[in-house]
Amino acid sequence: MSPSVSSHSIDAPAPTTGGAPAGAAPGTTPGGLRGHLRRRPLTWFFTLAFALSWVTWTPYILSENGLGVWHFSFPSALGTTQLLGVLPGAYLGPILSAFLVTALADGRDGLRVWFGRFTKWRISRRWYAAVILSVPVALTVTSAALGGRGPVLPSAALLVAYLPGLILQMLTTGIAEEPGWRDFATPRLQRRYGPLVGTLILGPLWGAWHLPLFLSDWGGGPDVGWAEPLEFMLTTFAFSFVMTWFFNHTRESLPLVMLLHTGVNNYFSLAWSDMFPWLRSTTHVLLIASAAAAAVLLIATRGRLGYEPERAGLEPAEPGTPRV
16 A cells, blocks of 8 residues: 555644744744645655555565565574564654654654653553453453463463563563554644544554564565455554544653553463464454444544544644634
């Protein structure tokens, strides 16, 4: 799929940082590249995130870990080739793109707000408990329902490895992705379109960003059918509503949404195959669990997903710039 995004369909109208540039009249934006970045931050972010990641993933996809066009394999680290083959592209995609667009378009004020969400650790312990416990419980119940029987009890070694695995996931997938999708894109999309439509836009784009990886070991490729990527796209679509609800209800705490995202990855990476060896597809499980949770949240919040415009988007508006 093409990473290009229509600038007229997703971008909020202009800047959300304080103070007009030196020499500019209040309410105006500079010309040139920076001016375009300030007018179309989401277009620049998504285009850069897709392009940087996809270009960086190309050697992995063409290697023996993917299509086999280039006759070399990526070395394994911690039991997987994905740390060296996939993670660099993830780091060079959402997080770097969010940083660059924020720095160039919004300057220090924008970066202060963007980095500020990283430090929102001081959230009620109930939220941490809810994420840490609800993710494995929901996925275990869903797996048991799909498999028609209860799980095999996890071993002591698995339980010992669970917390270190979660920390590793936070430092890899969590940091690589969520500063882009949730920290950068979600607030802008919600201010422009509201939480429902904003999430409707973000979910498919988040899923589409992963698509080239289905030609590699990451997605069971290279001979993967169309059903697997489609199911994955539906899963990111549904799970995005859950992520948006957590993001809004924790006052835009990035550590909490990172924990939610990586909690799912950690459960499937470490525990699921041992607990449910008779099941084959993690995507089936996550799709059903996410769709059920999304439906409950959408109905319970009437599509608002915990969004409160008066306390969200704390970026100071540029003089003369209307809020949306």
